[in-house]
Amino acid sequence: MLDNTRLSGAAGSGAVGSGAADGAGPVTPVQEYFDRSSLGFAVFDDAGVVRHANAALCALLGRPAGAVTGTRLGELFTTTADLGADHLRVDARAVRAGGDEVEVVLDVAPVGGGLRAAVVVDVGEVVALRGALIRQSLSDLVTGLPNRVQFLRWLERCTGEVGLVHLDVDGFHVVNDALGHDAGDRLLKSVAGRLLDTCSARGRVARTGPDEFTVLVTDPTGAAELVGVVEELDASLAEPLYLGDTGVGVTVSAGVSVQRCAGRTAADLMRTAEVAARWSKQDGRARWTLYDPRRDADERRRFALAAAVAGALEDGEIDVRFAPVFSLPDHEVIALQASLHWERPGFEGFDQGWFPELSETTGSAARLGHEVLAGACAHASRWRAEFGDRTPPVAVRLSAGQCRRPELFAAVRDVLAGTGLPADRLWLVVADDVLLSLDADQVEELDILTSAGVSVLREQRGGGRFDAFGSTGVPTSGLKVDGSVVRGLDDTAEPVVRSAVVGMLSWAVRNLDSDLFADDVRTESEARGLAGLGVTAAQGPYFGDPLHPDDVSALLRRA
Structure with missing residues (x-):
């Protein structure tokens, strides 16, 4: 077996480079590494005389191999440390052929057979390498x-x-x-x-x-x-x-x-x-x-809420509330619009309308959507057990993500089966732009739901012309307009705006083969205007805040 721990070559031979030294046998892996390394290596005896030196050390010293081997280590390096020590790591100066000096680090250790090895590292090269790495890390x-x-x-x-x-x-x-x-x-x-x-x-x-x-x-x-x-x-x-x-x-x-x-x-x-x-x-x-620091502060507040949604659901901080939908003009409750409600310490009074945006931000829209659907159906089923057919249907808004879910029908069917609520007591509210964006398979899921008895209401956001609506392929039983339209009926609305809204809603009442609902009604003048135009029903702050399920029970007892 070859001894890979020893360097071949006789003392003073000056063997540098590859190959066997003076017929001493084949080159070992250690010998090859010694010869080819970019670090300076020297092997010296107990007297401090260099027996072997590689090409890198000779280049550092600016001396030929013959001028390095046979020379005492103390003549090649100056340092205050004892070069005769077996183990040594010390700063030193390498003396080049012309007398100038180079800062180096000497690392000395015994290698056996009365010999010691010194590894010589050029400090300048280390500094240059460190600088290059720093520059690279910053570029x-x-x-x-x-x-x-x-x-x-x-x-x-x-x-x-x-x-x-x-x-x-x-x-x-x-x-x-x-x-x-x-x-x-x-x-x-x-x-x-x-x-x-x-x-x-x-x-x-x-x-x-x-x-x-x-x-x-x-x-x-x-x-x-x-x-x-x-x-x-x-x-x-x-x-x-x-x-x-x-x-x-x-x-x-x-x-x-x-x-x-x-x-x-x-x-x-x-x-x-x-x-x-x-x-x-x-x-x-x-x-x-x-x-804008104010806009940023508002966003950060909402993002803080968004980050806490999952924990709030787990801890039961979020529950379902119900906004009564009143017929016009007699103000009878014909439906209950479900939405999530969150009372979080430190965020009292925050706009509950942020929920859809919060859920989209965190990816929790699917879970929140299921929570409101399941919660609404469970409460409605309990009310039916107590109040029978006097219990109005519950309306639940579907998000775009829910509508695009591959098995929407199965998800709704499972909730209805689990709560015991009949399909005809559930209304699903879907934004018009979402309906128009659905592919054939997604439209089919909604179509199957309507065939099973579930009602679908289209919700138009931001106004627009009802006569310009495209066909979605989904049978709908009603159309809901949002507050941006309703605001045009307030006493403070500009005459031109009021005229446009009146014309639009009048056309819808006469020509659409479905009920017309209004959301976000805030003032008496808005409610009065909607009733005068023949709008079927309305909901919003004017009629009161969304109700806790216990308050809904009290409302139904009085009905």
Whole structure:
């Protein structure tokens, strides 16, 4: 068996490089590593005389192999440490052939047979490598721009006031998906180049996200200066960028923020511009938005609620409330509209209408939708057991996600079977835009439900012309209009608005072969106007707040 722990070659032979030394036998793996390593290696005896030295050490010392072997270690390195120690790790200086010195680290350990080995590390190379690694860690490999880590370091060193422009490239994933990631990288490089041309004289530019860039301007004259940066960039991006034969139009959604640094973290400052950019994307893209602390505080409050939805459901904080739907003009209860209600400490009085938005934000829409459906049907079944046929149907709004669920019919059927509520005592309210977006299979699910006895009501949001409705293929038993239409009947409405609403609702009452309902009625004049036009029924704050199930029981006893 070969001994891989020993270096071949006689003392003073000066063997350097590959191959056996002076006929000492085949080259071992250790010998090969010794010869080829980029680190300096030397083997010396008890007298401190170098017996072997590799090429890397000879190059470091600027001496040929023959001038290194046979020389005492103390003549090649200067240090205050005892080079005769068996184990040693010490800073030293390597003495080069011309007399100049190089800072090194010597690491000495015994290797057996009365020999010791020294590993010699050039401190300059270590420092250079460390610097290269640091630069690499602070730079984006695709664009060459500083990255997010570097940008936050810049912010940490800022004092006074800073201006931030956060830019999100619109539709970047479309380029990646359609043309490939190489094309996406070319697009990012182009945007980075145009940003540097536009902004380098005003501030610092970094790539701070997959398709995001941020500009830092210290002590800006105001938001107008930052808006000017966005407008100049928009102008530079006006010409299409050609990726192969495809001319790609590039736009950005920008967030603009001017902030004082005192008492703020870099991440907090950065967030203000990022939030404003997100608003730009939400509001239509290809625009800029100025950071608004009030809007941000309102959003954070809602997001705090959104994050707590799952726990609130688990802890029973969320229950089902019922808004009576009153016939017009006699005000008899003909249905009970179910909705979720949440009384959370610290958020008293928050708008319960946020629930649909909150559920979509957290991905809990399906679970919340099932909670309100199951809760409404369970309560309605108990009321029927007590009040019989005097119990009105319950209405439940379906979200877009619920309507697109592959087995909506099965889900509703299971709830009805589990609660014992007859199908004809359930109304499902679906927004008109959702109905129009459903595919054939999803329409069929609703059609099966109506065949089983469930009623479907279309809900129109934001007004519009009823005679322009497209056919959904779903048999509907009623149409509901929201508060944006109802508001046109209030005494304070502009005459032209009131005239348009009256005409629209009059046409609907005469021509639609279904009942017409109104939501979010707030004033007596609105209720009076709806009744005068022949609208079937209405609900909303004017008629009272949504009722706890116990209050519904009391209402039905009085009926």
